[in-house]
Amino acid sequence: MEYLLHVLILICIYAVLTVSLDLLAGHMGILSVAHAAFYGLGAYTSALTAVYLGVPFLGGILVGMGIAALVSFVVSLPSIRLHDDYFIIATFGFQIILFSIFNNWIDLTRGPLGIPGIPEPVIFGWTIRSHRDFLILATIFAVFAHLIVGCIVRSPFGRVLRAIREDEVFAQALGKNTLRFKVTSFMVSAALAASAGSLYAHYITYIDPTSFTVMESILVISMVIIGGAGRLWGPLIGAAVLVTLPEILRFVGLPSSIAANIRQIFYGALLVIIMIVRPRGLVGRYGFGE
Amino acid sequence: METFRCDGLCKSFGGVRALADVSLQFPLSGITAVIGPNGAGKTTLLNVLTGFLRSDAGRCFLADREITHLSPHRIARLGVARTFQDLRLILQVSVLDNVLLARPYQRGENLIAALLRFGLADEEARNREEAMRLLRLFGLEDMANELAAELSYGQQKLLTLACGLATEARILLLDEPVAGVHPSIASRILDLLRQLPGNEKIVIFIEHDIATVRQIADLVVVMDEGRIIAQGPPHDVLERPEIMEVYLA
Numbered sequence: 001m002e003y004l005l006h007v008l009i010l011i012c013i014y015a016v017l018t019v020s021l022d023l024l025a026g027h028m029g030i031l032s033v034a035h036a037a038f039y040g041l042g043a044y045t046s047a048l049t050a051v052y053l054g055v056p057f058l059g060g061i062l063v064g065m066g067i068a069a070l071v072s073f074v075v076s077l078p079s080i081r082l083h084d085d086y087f088i089i090a091t092f093g094f095q096i097i098l099f100s101i102f103n104n105w106i107d108l109t110r111g112p113l114g115i116p117g118i119p120e121p122v123i124f125g126w127t128i129r130s131h132r133d134f135l136i137l138a139t140i141f142a143v144f145a146h147l148i149v150g151c152i153v154r155s156p157f158g159r160v161l162r163a164i165r166e167d168e169v170f171a172q173a174l175g176k177n178t179l180r181f182k183v184t185s186f187m188v189s190a191a192l193a194a195s196a197g198s199l200y201a202h203y204i205t206y207i208d209p210t211s212f213t214v215m216e217s218i219l220v221i222s223m224v225i226i227g228g229a230g231r232l233w234g235p236l237i238g239a240a241v242l243v244t245l246p247e248i249l250r251f252v253g254l255p256s257s258i259a260a261n262i263r264q265i266f267y268g269a270l271l272v273i274i275m276i277v278r279p280r281g282l283v284g285r286y287g288f289g290e
Numbered sequence: 291m292e293t294f295r296c297d298g299l300c301k302s303f304g305g306v307r308a309l310a311d312v313s314l315q316f317p318l319s320g321i322t323a324v325i326g327p328n329g330a331g332k333t334t335l336l337n338v339l340t341g342f343l344r345s346d347a348g349r350c351f352l353a354d355r356e357i358t359h360l361s362p363h364r365i366a367r368l369g370v371a372r373t374f375q376d377l378r379l380i381l382q383v384s385v386l387d388n389v390l391l392a393r394p395y396q397r398g399e400n401l402i403a404a405l406l407r408f409g410l411a412d413e414e415a416r417n418r419e420e421a422m423r424l425l426r427l428f429g430l431e432d433m434a435n436e437l438a439a440e441l442s443y444g445q446q447k448l449l450t451l452a453c454g455l456a457t458e459a460r461i462l463l464l465d466e467p468v469a470g471v472h473p474s475i476a477s478r479i480l481d482l483l484r485q486l487p488g489n490e491k492i493v494i495f496i497e498h499d500i501a502t503v504r505q506i507a508d509l510v511v512v513m514d515e516g517r518i519i520a521q522g523p524p525h526d527v528l529e530r531p532e533i534m535e536v537y538l539a
Contacts, residue, residue, distance in 0.1 A: 148405065151404060151405050151407065152401070152404055152405065155398045155399075155403075155404035155407070155410065156390070156391075156396040156397075156398030156399045156404065156410075156414070157398060157399050157400070157401060157404040158404070159383075159387060159390065159391050160391065160399055162380060162382075162383055162387075163380050163383075163391050166380045166381060166382055166383075167378050167379070167380060169342070169362075169374075169378060170374075170378040170379065170380065171391070172342075172361070172362040172363045172366070173340070173342075173362060173366055173371070173372050173373075173374070173378070174363075174366060174371070174391060174392045174453065174457055175363050175366035175367040175371075175394060175457060176363055176391075176399075177361075177363045177364075178363070181399075184401050188401070
């Protein structure tokens with residue numbers, strides 16, 4: 001039962017990551033490979049403020065979200081004017097920089113040793129210890145992220161995002177400041193990713209840089225693509241599929257020496273098959289490259 | 291009434307001079323046609339006036355305000371809407387959503403308002419009402435919920451005009467609004483354009499078809515090799531043999 005709850009908690013954490021990335025990738029058509037960097041920024045901010053400053057759980061999350069939003073603002077101003085592949089490369093660069101900071105700023109992050117002893121969350125006197133309680137909290141986070149992104153994409157703001165996705169020049173000709181919409185969405189996406197990082201840090205109680213590599217960004221992108229970009233349920237389904245299937249593979253009885261490699265091959269094969277059979281993902285509205 | 295003018299605009303692409311010292315004051319009302327052979331610089335002029343291209347030299351003014359180096363969205367917000375020669379629409383959303391997108395000053399385009407949704411329903415209802423009025427005017431109301439991609443080329447041209455009007459801009463710059471459309475739709479577009487000056491709109495359009503220009507233009511500006519070679523009422527300018535020679539060449 002505990003194991004099942006653990007898988008469900010992971011799905012909720014990844015659901016926050018995927019729905020926030022989909023705001024950029026699916027609804028606005030801008031793919032970022034820096035999502036793990038913002039995820040890590042939230043995790044490290046929460047961990048450091050909780051362990052060294054005794055900041056309570058909600059405070060740490062808000063600080064993490066604030067810092068992620070601020071950093072994304074600074075990063076996006078020069079980079080978001082770039083188009084398509086160039087923007088992806090710029091976010092890749094940022095991802096590498098932030099990972100290097102997590103890994104090499106030993107005095108602050110302890111580098112590869114990571115930060116242990118992150119306290120359990122306490123919210124208004126409710127100490128979250130059990131997996132069951134954590135699942136409730138993680139579900140609240142996932143629903144919150146889902147609602148935020150849902151409100152945005154169903155509003156006139158979301159209409160402009162779709163316009164940017166399809167024809168930015170047309171949106172500008174209609175008087176829309178597309179740069180403002182892009183920067184704002186990037187900040188919201190980063191802040192939500194940071195909230196997932198905070199949750200992860202307090203759940204696992206130990207973080208190190210290996211959880212926030214570019215491979216993690218690619219995993220989240222894979223979830224969005226497989227689930228289907230541009231639909232609110234698509235990223236959630238993608239998160240559920242890519243968290244659950246590897247877990248199922250554990251029961252297939254693969255030798256432990258090759259299990260990890262088989263899993264990677266499986267991811268790759270699944271992505272290729274989905275792109276061929278359902279280029280818009282399982283329930284998606286948009287296909288990448290269309 | 292606002293004046294819309296440019297002084298000494300120059301623009302080159304490599305060695306090709308697309309605009310060579312173009313100065314022009316558009317009339318305060320009516321319909322102005324910009325004509326000229328291919329490569330005369332008509333679309334370049336439109337792109338510079340609307341901020342989509344930076345001129346190498348020269349200045350543009352709307353009323354007393356210089357708009358030379360403003361971004362396209364800021365010029366649009368000052369009341370200068372445009373359409374494109376290559377049709378630009380949001381094809382994968384509904385016809386109605388395209389017009390709604392064009393509505394100016396929407397509170398729901400602010401993130402906080404979008405999240406709190408306070409007062410958005412009323413605003414959206416008002417915008418829908420106005421968008422449907424425009425779609426009725428353009429004969430597209432039955433297709434309001436269809437994807438814009440499903441409209442015919444001529445209907446898409448009508449929709450771009452509806453979007454231009456939905457912005458509430460006073461000045462409309464149209465790049466070949468009837469090129470390639472069915473004569474019945476072209477005639478509807480021209481009828482609508484004729485009505486616009488009466489609604490305090492200034493229309494500036496690029497056109498190749500001389501008959502169309504004669505039909506609706508109050509003023510004709512003739513361009514060739516990046517220069518303005520003539521301007522005046524159609525019955526005067528279009529009768530000059532030297533103009534027709536350049537044009538037909």
